[in-house]
Amino acid sequence: MKSTLRISLKSGERIFINGAVLRVDRKVAIEFLNDVTFLLENHVLQPEAANTPLKQLYFIVQMMLINPEGAEQSLIMFRKSILMLLNCFHNESVLAELKRIDAIVNSGRPFDALKAIRALYPTEEKILSAQEITPAVREQIRREIAPWQ
Numbered sequence: 001m002k003s004t005l006r007i008s009l010k011s012g013e014r015i016f017i018n019g020a021v022l023r024v025d026r027k028v029a030i031e032f033l034n035d036v037t038f039l040l041e042n043h044v045l046q047p048e049a050a051n052t053p054l055k056q057l058y059f060i061v062q063m064m065l066i067n068p069e070g071a072e073q074s075l076i077m078f079r080k081s082i083l084m085l086l087n088c089f090h091n092e093s094v095l096a097e098l099k100r101i102d103a104i105v106n107s108g109r110p111f112d113a114l115k116a117i118r119a120l121y122p123t124e125e126k127i128l129s130a131q132e133i134t135p136a137v138r139e140q141i142r143r144e145i146a147p148w149q
Contacts, residue, residue: 010027
């Protein structure tokens with residue numbers, strides 16, 4: 001039998017489990033006895049915060065977890081986005097990691113992909129501050145993969 005996973009939540013915290021949103025009214029510990037897909041509230045990126053190419057990619061992958069009914073549509077958007085990002089970034093380590101993230105998502109592990117995308121944020125910040133991606137390219141990416149903004 002697999003080991004269990006125990007998560008503690010504070011009063012008022014939310015957790016996204018298999019597409020459902022739960023809010024607890026008091027401090028509570030939840031023990032998952034089987035495999036479950038979940039996101040803690042502090043890992044959920046709001047649409048207005050998806051203001052860089054990798055944060056936009058994170059938002060798309062996050063939607064696969066939060067909205068399982070729309071996962072196929074999010075996967076289509078992810079594939080379009082990952083191709084665009086592979087054409088826009090020039091940093092070899094970012095390109096290698098984007099290819100790995102693509103494989104992770106395609107193997108049905110979006111939660112692991114979210115962790116990998118978050119790990120790229122510091123590198124992305126350095127690239128954007130150094131203007132390796134021009135503002136015009138950044139705007140093109142935003143229009144293509146983040147129509148909600």
